[in-house]
Structure formats: structure tokens, C-alpha cells
Amino acid sequence: xxxxxxxxxxxxxxxxxxxxxxxxxxxxxxxxxxxxxxxxxxxxxxxxxxxxxxxxxxxxxxxxxxxxxxxxxxxxxxxxxxxxxxxxxxxxxxxxxxxxxxxxxxxxxxxxxxxxxxxxxxxxxxxxxxxxxxxxxxxxxxxxxxxxxxxxxxxxxxxxxxxxxxxxxxxxxxxxxxxxxxxxxxxxxxxxxxxxxxxxxxxxxxxxxxxxxxx
Amino acid sequence: xxxxxxxxxxxxxxxxxxxxxxxxxxxxxxxxxxxxxxxxxxxxxxxxxxxxxxxxxxxxxxxxxxxxxxxxxxxxxxxxxxxxx
Numbered sequence: 001x002x003x004x005x006x007x008x009x010x011x012x013x014x015x016x017x018x019x020x021x022x023x024x025x026x027x028x029x030x031x032x033x034x035x036x037x038x039x040x041x042x043x044x045x046x047x048x049x050x051x052x053x054x055x056x057x058x059x060x061x062x063x064x065x066x067x068x069x070x071x072x073x074x075x076x077x078x079x080x081x082x083x084x085x086x087x088x089x090x091x092x093x094x095x096x097x098x099x100x101x102x103x104x105x106x107x108x109x110x111x112x113x114x115x116x117x118x119x120x121x122x123x124x125x126x127x128x129x130x131x132x133x134x135x136x137x138x139x140x141x142x143x144x145x146x147x148x149x150x151x152x153x154x155x156x157x158x159x160x161x162x163x164x165x166x167x168x169x170x171x172x173x174x175x176x177x178x179x180x181x182x183x184x185x186x187x188x189x190x191x192x193x194x195x196x197x198x199x200x201x202x203x204x205x206x207x208x209x210x211x212x213x214x215x
Numbered sequence: 216x217x218x219x220x221x222x223x224x225x226x227x228x229x230x231x232x233x234x235x236x237x238x239x240x241x242x243x244x245x246x247x248x249x250x251x252x253x254x255x256x257x258x259x260x261x262x263x264x265x266x267x268x269x270x271x272x273x274x275x276x277x278x279x280x281x282x283x284x285x286x287x288x289x290x291x292x293x294x295x296x297x298x299x300x
Contacts (some may be wrong), residue, residue, distance in 0.1 A: 039288055042288040043280040047280075047285070071288065075291070119261075122227060124224070128224025128239070129226075130241055130257045133261075138263040139259065150271045169272065173269050182277050194233055198233035198234075201233060201268060204272060
């Protein structure tokens with residue numbers, strides 16, 4: 001598959017009007033006691049929950065336990081869910097709280113000021129113009145560019161990210177949360193969210209460039 | 216206020232790119248950003264690469280729940296139902 005297309009998922013602009021909750025109908029059916037609707041809801045979100053939990057706890061097994069606790073807490077708290085945020089945001093907030101209190105791994109947060117430049121300064125001249133411009137690869141229909149091939153370097157790069165940066169990139173670009181949802185789930189400001197996202201995406205782009213140059 | 220603002224450098228462009236994609240540049244910043252793009256092949260390529268990177272990251276989404284896990288969650292649901300009775 002070519003990569004020149006844009007991310008296809010619809011995005012809400014931060015601060016924009018909230019659209020109807022895509023999980024709203026399922027949530028209503030769960031409230032009405034429908035088991036199948038619950039399983040459906042779980043299958044929509046479980047992979048993202050596991051991934052998020054994994055950034056807080058020391059093992060995959062513990063992450064799984066945390067998600068199970070989370071789903072039980074969701075069922076118990078469903079009557080109190082007023083729809084002020086999306087269901088997904090509420091769900092992930094519960095998960096983050098549970099994962100933190102499990103607290104097996106010290107959750108390191110990084111100062112936003114830690115962010116370095118998106119592209120090394122050495123690649124620009126004194127006026128700030130490209131001296132060593134990006135090698136063209138986007139229009140390549142080459143096999144190298146298939147998403148499958150890029151998955152490994154992207155995963156490897158993500159593993160090296162500071163945790164907050166990894167969480168933001170995973171939630172935004174893998175799970176498709178809006179900026180506002182990410183801020184609510186992780187309890188960070190919009191400015192912090194943007195800086196972490198910027199740094200993370202820039203590092204991933206650089207990793208892909210390096211990967212393709214070495215291929 | 217002067218109407219004429221200096222053009223962004225390429226080095227500034229790569230730092231503004233996320234704000235651009237997020238729609239968080241001011242109107243005048245956005246105009247300057249797009250004016251630079253129109254005249255700079257390298258930054259146009261860089262922007263395309265950022266979009267391609269985001270798309271490739273989006274492909275990491277993985278498999279559905281296994282049948283065993285579906286059953287596990289169905290039983291969590293039943294446990295909750297039982298609690299309520």
C-alpha cells in the first residue's frame with residue numbers, strides 16, 4: 001500500500017463542536033443489559049487499552065489485568081457516565097487511573113522542554129534553508145514503502161520514546177483520538193499535547209528516512 | 216502594524232508543521248506557511264513525508280479480539296449482571 005494518502009480518520013479540531021459519540025448507541029444497549037453490545041464495545045477498544053496500559057505497568061499480563069478491572073469498573077460506573085466527554089475518553093481515563101494506582105513501574109514524565117529540534121540544525125545553512133534536504137520517498141511506489149515494512153522501524157522507534165511522547169503518538173495516530181480527547185485522558189494541556197506530538201512525529205519521520213537510506 | 220512579514224525559513228517550517236496540520240496556526244502564520252510551501256519543493260516534500268509518516272503509524276493498529284478473549288469479556292459482563300441481582 002502506498003503511503004502518500006493522508007490519515008483517513010476524521011479529526012475533530014480542538015475546541016470544535018463535539019460530534020455525536022460513536023459509541024453512544026452501544027453504550028445504551030449495554031445499559032439495557034445486552035451482553036453482545038458489551039463484547040462489541042470491548043472489541044472496539046481493548047487493543048488500544050492494552051497498548052496504553054502497557055506504558056504504565058511492567059508486564060503484558062499486568063496490563064491485561066488492568067484492562068479487565070477497567071471494564072468491570074466501566075460496567076459498574078455506567079449509570080454515572082453522563083456523556084460530558086466521549087465514552088472512549090471516559091474509558092481511557094479510568095484505565096489511566098487504574099494503571100497508575102497499580103503503579104508497578106515508575107511512570108516517568110518528561111519535561112516538554114526536553115524536546116529537541118524536528119530536524120538536526122546541521123541540515124540547514126545559516127539562513128535556515130535546507131542544505132541537506134529530505135530525500136524524496138513519498139511518491140515511491142517501491143515495495144520498501146509498504147506499511148508492513150515500515151511497521152518494524154516505527155515500533156522500534158516508539159519503544160525508545162519517553163513514555164508521555166509515546167502515549168500521545170499512540171493515542172493520536174494509532175488509535176485516532178482527537179487532540180482534546182488525548183488532553184483529557186492524559187490530563188495535559190493542549191500546548192503540551194502538541195509539542196509531544198510534534199516531537200514524536202518528527203522523530204518517526206526521521207527514523208523512516210534513515211531506514212530507507214540504509215535499505 | 217506592517218503588512219509585510221519576513222518569510223519563514225525552512226528550519227522554522229519543520230517546527231511549525233504540526234501546528235499547521237493541527238490547524239493551530241494563526242491566519243497570518245498560516246498564510247506565510249503556505250507561501251513558503253508554494254515556493255519550496257523541499258518543504259513540500261517534508262510535509263508530504265510527515266503525512267505519510269502519520270499514515271504509516273496509523274497502520275500499526277492490530278488484530279481483533281480472539282474468540283477466547285471475547286468469551287472472557289462476556290463472562291465479566293455476566294459477573295456484573297449477577298452482582299446487580
